Amino acid sequence: xTAPKRSNKPIFWALFGGGGMxxxxxxxxxxxxxxxxVPLGLGFGPQSMNYEQVHALMTSPLxxxxxxxxxxxxxxxxxxxxxxxxxxxxVHITPxxxxxxxxxxxxxxxVAIALVVSIH
Amino acid sequence: MTAxxxxxxxxxxxxxxxxxxxxxxxxxATCFGxxxxxxxxxxxxxxxxxGAEAFTAWRAALASPLSLLIHVAILAAxxxxxxxxxxxxxxxxxxIRVGGKRVADDTIVRSGVTAAVVATVVVLVLAAWGLK
Numbered sequence: 001x002t003a004p005k006r007s008n009k010p011i012f013w014a015l016f017g018g019g020g021m022x023x024x025x026x027x028x029x030x031x032x033x034x035x036x037x038v039p040l041g042l043g044f045g046p047q048s049m050n051y052e053q054v055h056a057l058m059t060s061p062l063x064x065x066x067x068x069x070x071x072x073x074x075x076x077x078x079x080x081x082x083x084x085x086x087x088x089x090x091v092h093i094t095p096x097x098x099x100x101x102x103x104x105x106x107x108x109x110x111v112a113i114a115l116v117v118s119i120h
Numbered sequence: 121m122t123a124x125x126x127x128x129x130x131x132x133x134x135x136x137x138x139x140x141x142x143x144x145x146x147x148x149a150t151c152f153g154x155x156x157x158x159x160x161x162x163x164x165x166x167x168x169x170x171g172a173e174a175f176t177a178w179r180a181a182l183a184s185p186l187s188l189l190i191h192v193a194i195l196a197a198x199x200x201x202x203x204x205x206x207x208x209x210x211x212x213x214x215x216i217r218v219g220g221k222r223v224a225d226d227t228i229v230r231s232g233v234t235a236a237v238v239a240t241v242v243v244l245v246l247a248a249w250g251l252k
Contacts, residue, residue, distance in 0.1 A: 017212075023154050024205035025236050027198040029243035031157055034164075035191030038251060039183035048251045049179055051172040057250060058168060067165065071158050078155035085148040090131065108162060115165045 012080055012102060019077025022070065030070070055119070064116035071112045075105035147204045153197025156190070206232030 038044045047053070057063050079101040087093045135141040167178035181187055209232050210225035217223070 019154070020201075020205055023198065024202040024232075025239040026243050027154065027157070028195060028202055028236075029240040029247075031191060031195045031198050033244065033247040033251070035157075035160070035182065035194060036188065039188060039191075043248065044251060049182075051168070051175045051179070053251065054164075054168060054175065055172075058165075067161065071161050071165075074154050074158035074161075078151040078158065081148055081151035082155070085145070085151065088145075088148070108158065112162055112165060115162075115169045118169050 012076070015073065015076035015105075016080040019073035019075075019080075022073050023077060026070075027074075058116065058119050064119070068109070068112045068116055072105070072109035075108045076102070079105045146200065150197040150201035150204075153194045154201065157194050157198070160194075202236050203233075206236065 033044075034049070036042070038049050041048075058067070083093055083097055083101045086097070091097075135145045164175075164178055167174040182191075206229055210228045213228070215222050216228070
C-alpha cells in the first residue's frame with residue numbers, strides 16, 4: 001500500500017502568507033525609498049544608490065540573503081494571489097496555470113540567487 | 121441522457137453588485153504592485169551584476185517621469201495591501217487566548233498596523249543611514 005498523497009498546498013499558502021506579511025510590514029517603506037525619495041533626491045543626496053554604494057552593500061552576505069528573500073517572497077505572494085483572483089473572475093485554474101504561477105516565482109528566486117552569488 | 125437543467129445563478133460582473141466585492145478585487149489587485157516591485161528589484165540586481173555602466177543607467181531610469189508615476193501606483197498598492205492585510209488578520213490567524221479570553225479583533229488589527237508603522241520607521245532610518 002502506498003502512503004496517502006500529501007497536498008503541496010500548505011507550502012504555497014505559507015509562502016503566500018510569509019510574502020504577504022513581509023510586504024505589509026516593510027513594502028511601503030522600500031518602495032517609498034528606492035522608487036520615490038532616492039530618485040527625487042528628497043532627503044537623499046544625488047550620489048545615493050550609485051553603483052559604488054549599492055555594489056559595496058551587496059557584497060554583504062546578509063544583504064544578499066535579505067534581497068533574495070524579499071524578491072522571492074514578494075513573487076510567491078503576488079503570483080499565488082494572482083491565480084486565486086483569476087479563479088474568482090471565472091478563469092478555470094488548470095494545473096498548468098498553477099504550475100506557471102509558482103514556476104515564475106521559483107524562476108525569479110533562482111535568478112536572484114544566481115545574481116547575488118555572481119556579485120563579489 | 122437528458123441535459124441537466126439545474127438552475128445556475130449567473131455570476132457575470134459579480135464584483136459590481138456590492139461595494140464590498142469591489143474593494144475585495146482592489147485588494148486582490150495589489151498583487152500586481154507586489155509582483156512589479158519584485159521585478160524592479162530583480163532588474164536592478166541584474167544591472168548591478170553587469171557593472172557600473174549598466175547599473176548607472178538603471179539608477180537614472182528610476183528618476184524618469186514614467187518610473188516615478190509607476191512607483192506612485194506601486195506605493196498605493198503596497199499601502200492598500202498593508203492596510204487590508206492587517207484588517208483581515210483577525211480572520212486569517214488562529215485565535216489567541218490570553219488568560220482564558222480571546223484577544224479582541226480590534227486589538228489584533230491595531231497591533232498589526234502598529235507593527236507596520238514601526239517597521240516602516242526602521243526601514244526609513246536604516247535607509248537614511250545606509251544610502252547616504
